[in-house]
Amino acid sequence: MKITTCLLRLLRVAVLALGASAASAEEVLLTLTGAVRDGQVTIARADLDAMEWREIATSTTVTDGQPLFRGVLMRDILAHAGAEGETVTAQALNDYVIDIPVRDFHDFDVIAALYMDGAALTPRDKGPVWIVYPRDDHGVLADIRYDMRWVWQLSALHVQ
Amino acid sequence: MTRRGAPWRYGGLGALIVVCLGLLVVAGHNILRVERQMQIAATENMTWIFGQTQIEALSLTAALSAGAEETEVQRRFDLLVSRLNLLRDGPQWRFLQEAGLAEGLTGWRDGLLARDPALGGDRAALLAHVTALSTALRGKSSRVMAREWQLQADRLDRLRQLHILALAAIFGALLSGAGLAALLVDRERRLARAARLQDDLDRERMASEGYRRFADLMAHQVRTPLAVIDSAMHRLTRPGTPPTPEEIGRKAQVSREAVARLVRLTDTAMLMARVDRGAVAPELATHDLDRIAAAALEEAAARPADAARLRLCPSNRPVPALCDPVLTHEILANLLGNALLYASSDGPIELCARRDGETALCDLRDPGPGMSPEDLHRAFDNFTRGARHRDLPGSGLGLPLARHLARLQGGDVTLLPQEDGGLIARLTLPKGAAA
Known part of the structure; x- marks a missing residue:
């Protein structure tokens, strides 16, 4: 019993160390521009850690089953940045760009996911940030018009 | 198909x-x-x-x-x-x-x-x-x-x-x-047509059955008075002792009564035929049902023997009824004729007119013997004669005719058994405007 606990603790330390090496707490994850406080707000992992985290189990169009996503509500991020606008232009690492109505984030519990099934999302997968809609909780979300707003490898948000 | x-x-x-x-x-x-x-x-x-x-x-x-x-x-x-x-x-x-x-x-x-x-x-x-x-x-x-x-x-x-x-x-x-x-x-159309055909057939059957009964009845009813007349004539023309004046008078009386029966039979049949054709149009107006009843009674009491049996209830005031006086008279004459013919001879036959709410009534009460339920049930069918009266003179049209004529005037004729065995024939008519 004791040995198991010790092993688990060791494991956790190892995982934390790995995570720290992958992305430091101060490294900028997201950059918000446009109608935000002072015209530009950068968000680091430490900022996200200070917010309330949510979990969503939902099917996606590019994976099987119902992965469990963990992250921060998009509306919380916008509020954190003092965003005032109706549309968010999301941009990904590969320059994928799409406009998302801010309404979405208030109508649904859309999260900026950093974990899928307990594993941190990385740029080699769909991370570090993936916009995830609660697709299985609302029938209307199972639609191409919403699916294309699931931006993976999210890097910047422009509010207008 | x-x-x-x-x-x-x-x-x-x-x-x-x-x-x-x-x-x-x-x-x-x-x-x-x-x-x-x-x-x-x-x-x-x-x-x-x-x-x-x-x-x-x-x-x-x-x-x-x-x-x-x-x-x-x-x-x-x-x-x-x-x-x-x-x-x-x-x-x-x-x-x-x-x-x-x-x-x-x-x-x-x-x-x-x-x-x-x-x-x-x-x-x-x-x-x-x-x-x-x-x-x-x-x-x-x-x-x-x-x-x-x-x-x-x-x-x-x-x-x-x-x-x-x-x-x-x-x-x-x-x-x-x-x-x-x-x-x-x-299918609906076929059913409707079948129902219509069945209806026509039933009516046709009823009519032909009616005519057959009518023919039988007429043969019977006409034959009896004719036989009476023939017998009287035969007696008067018999060789041998010539008949006395009294005897001639008696035979003439018998023959005239027989002829009168024949005439009444023909009149009834003809009136019924007119009613059937719809050729009788009542002339409705307010008349005193009491007076019509008195007149019908007086006419029915032509023979002294009958006069003794008929009685009119005293009515203190008029009974206004909306009716045709001629047709109403015919109805009452028919009902009275029936009563005289069929009722037992040991009691009075009463005719009473009175008002009852929105209707005017005229009840004819006879002392019996009344009618069996079966006879009551069929009394208003054309050419139907009560089981006990097949041999009495009558057309079998009296009651149906009376009812037809009453209904033409918005009224009706019904038969009600009395508790003591007699029968009430009731004529109802709409109440007339008060005089």
Whole structure:
């Protein structure tokens, strides 16, 4: 019993160390521009850690089953940045760009996911940030018009 | 078009409707299914994902060739790995496997990871590997697109077939429904015609039965007075002792009564015929029913023997009734004639007119013997004679005629048994305006 606990603790330390090496707490994850406080707000992992985290189990169009996503509500991020606008232009690492109505984030519990099934999302997968809609909780979300707003490898948000 | 054929046709059409509706349900279900598949298929968008992979491979090649900075090369490397990882995820991987394009992709990815610049991989080796990967992807991309379009086209084909099936099912159901409706309408029309024919036949039967009874009755009723007259004439003309004046007078009286009966019989039959034809139009006005009753009574009491039996209830005030006096007189005369003929001779026959709410009544009470329930039931049928009175003179038309005439005036004639065995024949008429 004791040995198991010790092993688990060791494991956790190892995982934390790995995570720290992958992305430091101060490294900028997201950059918000446009109608935000002072015209530009950068968000680091430490900022996200200070917010309330949510979990969503939902099917996606590019994976099987119902992965469990963990992250921060998009509306919380916008509020954190003092965003005032109706549309968010999301941009990904590969320059994928799409406009998302801010309404979405208030109508649904859309999260900026950093974990899928307990594993941190990385740029080699769909991370570090993936916009995830609660697709299985609302029938209307199972639609191409919403699916294309699931931006993976999210890097910047422009509010207008 | 036999009777036995009808249920089969109904059953056949009904079954067809059920089959068509079943097909419709199946088609609708499958249409929804295919449409959902198409929705998801659209989001799979393999052509786009594969294109993205190609672009990232080319971008990495370009970055490496241009000797870009470490971070830029690393970013491009990560993006390419992420696209290859995406291709290895569930739906994408299945698509590639089914298309026979999955082979080698894992090897390419492993090769790439082995030359990870973050782990100090050799740039030249990485460039060679990515360049080869680009070429391999180019060869597969058109096949990915062809495969995707093939799948879409197949789904569209299936959708079109299902649409046609649904339309056919609707059309079939409509056709069978129309057929069924036509059958039902036709059947309804036949039933109505059959009912009408049956009705006509019943009326015809009743009429012919009535005429037969009438003929029998007339033969009987005419024969009796004729026999009486013949017998009287025979006695008067018999050779031998000439008849005395008293005897001649008596025979003449008997003969005249017989003739009077014949005349009344003919009058009744003729009036009934006119009523049947609808040729009797009552002239309605307010008249005193009491006075009409008194007049009818007086006329019926022509013979002294009858006069002793008939009695009019004293009425202190007039009984206004909306009626035709001639027809009402005829009704009462008929009822009185019946009473004199059929009632036992040991009691008075009373005629009483009175008001009763909105109607004017005239009751004729006789002392008995009354009528059996069967006779009461059939008393108003034409040419019906009570079982006990077949041999008494009468047309069998008196009561029906009386009722017809009363109803023509908005009233009625009913027979009510009395507790002590006698009978009340009641004439009701609408109340007239008070004088």
